[in-house]
Amino acid sequence: MYVSARSDYALRAMLAVAAAVRGGGGDAGGGGTSELVKAGSLAEVQEIPLSFLQGILLDLRRAGLLLSHRGAEGGYALTRPPEEITVGDVLRAVGGSLTTVRGLPAERAGYHGVAAGLTDVWLAVHGAIATVVDSTSLADLLNRTTTDRASTTS
Amino acid sequence: MYVSARSDYALRAMLAVAAAVRGGGGDAGGGGTSELVKAGSLAEVQEIPLSFLQGILLDLRRAGLLLSHRGAEGGYALTRPPEEITVGDVLRAVGGSLTTVRGLPAERAGYHGVAAGLTDVWLAVHGAIATVVDSTSLADLLNRTTTDRASTTS
DNA sequence: CACTCTTCCTACCAACTAAGTAGGAATACT
DNA sequence: AGTATTCCTACTTAGTTGGTAGGAAGAGTG
Numbered sequence: 158m159y160v161s162a163r164s165d166y167a168l169r170a171m172l173a174v175a176a177a178v179r180g181g182g183g184d185a186g187g188g189g190t191s192e193l194v195k196a197g198s199l200a201e202v203q204e205i206p207l208s209f210l211q212g213i214l215l216d217l218r219r220a221g222l223l224l225s226h227r228g229a230e231g232g233y234a235l236t237r238p239p240e241e242i243t244v245g246d247v248l249r250a251v252g253g254s255l256t257t258v259r260g261l262p263a264e265r266a267g268y269h270g271v272a273a274g275l276t277d278v279w280l281a282v283h284g285a286i287a288t289v290v291d292s293t294s295l296a297d298l299l300n301r302t303t304t305d306r307a308s309t310t311s
Numbered sequence: 312m313y314v315s316a317r318s319d320y321a322l323r324a325m326l327a328v329a330a331a332v333r334g335g336g337g338d339a340g341g342g343g344t345s346e347l348v349k350a351g352s353l354a355e356v357q358e359i360p361l362s363f364l365q366g367i368l369l370d371l372r373r374a375g376l377l378l379s380h381r382g383a384e385g386g387y388a389l390t391r392p393p394e395e396i397t398v399g400d401v402l403r404a405v406g407g408s409l410t411t412v413r414g415l416p417a418e419r420a421g422y423h424g425v426a427a428g429l430t431d432v433w434l435a436v437h438g439a440i441a442t443v444v445d446s447t448s449l450a451d452l453l454n455r456t457t458t459d460r461a462s463t464t465s
Numbered sequence: 466c467a468c469t470c471t472t473c474c475t476a477c478c479a480a481c482t483a484a485g486t487a488g489g490a491a492t493a494c495t
Numbered sequence: 496a497g498t499a500t501t502c503c504t505a506c507t508t509a510g511t512t513g514g515t516a517g518g519a520a521g522a523g524t525g
Contacts (some may be wrong), residue, residue, distance in 0.1 A: 158312040158436055160412040162513060169426040176425040195471075202424065209514055215473070227472040228522025244432055258314040271330040272323040272357065274452035278398055278443070282312055285439035289432070298428035316484065349500075363485055369502070381501040382493025413513095 158286065167213050167251045168244065169203045171222065175239040175295050193232030213251060220250030239299065245290035255290070256283040312440065321367050321405045322398065323357045325376065329393040329449050347386030367405060374404030393453065399444035409444070410437040 177194045196214055200207040214233060217223045222242060223233050235242065248255065256279060258266040263279045331348045350368055354361040368387060371377045376396060377387050389396065402409060410433060412420040417433045 158410040158440060160410070160433065161511095162413050165413055165420075165429075168429060169422070172425045172429075197471090203426065204423075206514060208516075211472075212474090212514095218472095225472060226522075227470085227520075229470045230523070231471045231521090233472090256312040256314070259316045259319055266319075268323070269358075270356065271326045271453065274455040275319075275322060275326075277455065278447055278452070279314065281443045281447075282440055285443050286312060286436055289435045289439050293432055293435075298432070299425065301428040301431065351500090360485060362487075365501075366485095366503090372502095379501060380493075381491075381499085383499050384494070385492085385500045387501090 161252065163213060164248050164252050166203075166205050166210060167217060168247050170199050170205065170210060170213065171217065171235070171242070171247050171295055172298060173199050173203050174223070174233055174235055175242075176299060178234065179239075179299070193226055193230065193234050195232040199233075216251050217247070220246075222246060222250055235295075239295035242295045243291050244293045244295075244298075245287060248290060255286050315406065317367060318402050318406050320357075320359050320364060321371060322401050324353050324359065324364060324367065325371065325389070325396065325401050325449055326452060327353050327357055328377070328387055328389055329396075330453060332388065333393075333453070347380055347384065347388050349386045353387075370405045371401070374400075376400060376404055393449035396449045397445050398447045398449075398452075399441060401449075402444060409440050 174194050177198075178192045196211055197207060199205070199214075200210050214223060214225070218225050218233075221236060224236050225231065225233050245255070254262045256263045258279055261267075263283050264276065266276055266279065268275055328348050331352075332346045350365055351361060353359070353368075354364050368377060368379070372379050372387070375390060378390050379385065379387050399409070408416045410417045412433055415421075417437050418430065420430055420433065422429055
């Protein structure tokens with residue numbers, strides 16, 4: 158499994174958005190879509206090149222994971238609570254299929270002869286990966302961070 | 312998980328070697344390293360560019376999965392019975408680590424702040440993949456091929 | 466309306482990797 | 496000596512990845 162910079166950045170950005178809403182405004186907010194986070198602040202806090210990040214945020218919005226507002230007080234917010242967004246959702250939003258064999262989506266690798274059994278292996282691997290990433294939500298990751306390992310040194 | 316052409320070819324070549332020994336000579340051979348398969352015949356039966364395959368076979372030999380002999384009646388053979396060689400062995404021989412985050416080997420991705428929990432996700436994914444590929448041997452794949460699905464049309 | 470701030474979108478660039486090729490040196494057998 | 500094969504290095508080519516630049520479109524403010 159190769160995790161590209163794009164996927165990595167996307168996850169970090171989503172986590173940062175989720176955390177900002179939690180810590181910044183908390184549960185007090187009443188209205189509809191308050192607590193927007195700007196791309197610039199995401200880039201800064203997670204050390205991601207801003208213009209690169211903007212393209213990623215666009216993908217996440219198109220995939221329906223983020224909503225955005227332009228203008229002076231614009232920014233980004235999650236469309237769903239962090240409990241309902243999984244790592245798999247984010248990965249698929251920016252990266253397409255989870256497993257590919259030479260660029261093709263696993264099930265149509267086209268083997269002949271003695272290699273036919275390989276298709277099953279790739280499908281099994283795909284299933285194993287999906288199980289992990291689809292059962293881990295952003296909320297899980299945030300809790301793990303703040304309770305379990307509060308800023309360990311190096 | 313991206314399966315490169317290199318990894319794919321490596322697995323198919325190993326399977327072809329294992330099958331050739333099985334079908335060609337069987338258990339009759341007495342001496343040390345009989346039943347050598349030539350790179351050319353592997354390339355042909357699995358439709359792999361020969362000179363590309365040669366580099367892959369070299370990696371497999373260096374990793375201790377194949378032995379080779381030069382000269383007129385030269386070729387390749389497995390160093391261990393196909394029951395004791397797993398898919399994971401082959402993948403690691405040609406591809407290095409199974410999971411990488413932006414080129415780095417998973418455990419040293421270097422996250423700060425709210426993203427710290429991601430390391431655990433990648434380790435879990437790595438474990439899930441390893442479980443699958445390390446519990447599937449070449450012999451498993453050969454049996455699956457010959458019994459379960461003997462040359463299905465298209 | 467003018468101005469500012471931010472997202473949006475397109476095009477582009479540089480570096481790297483993957484896939485494949487070519488040509489020859491070493492080695493083994495006849 | 497001669498031939499067949501593995502071995503090894505260097506190279507080419509095409510595609511992807513990571514990152515940058517520059518503006519157009521929208522949203523609020525005085």
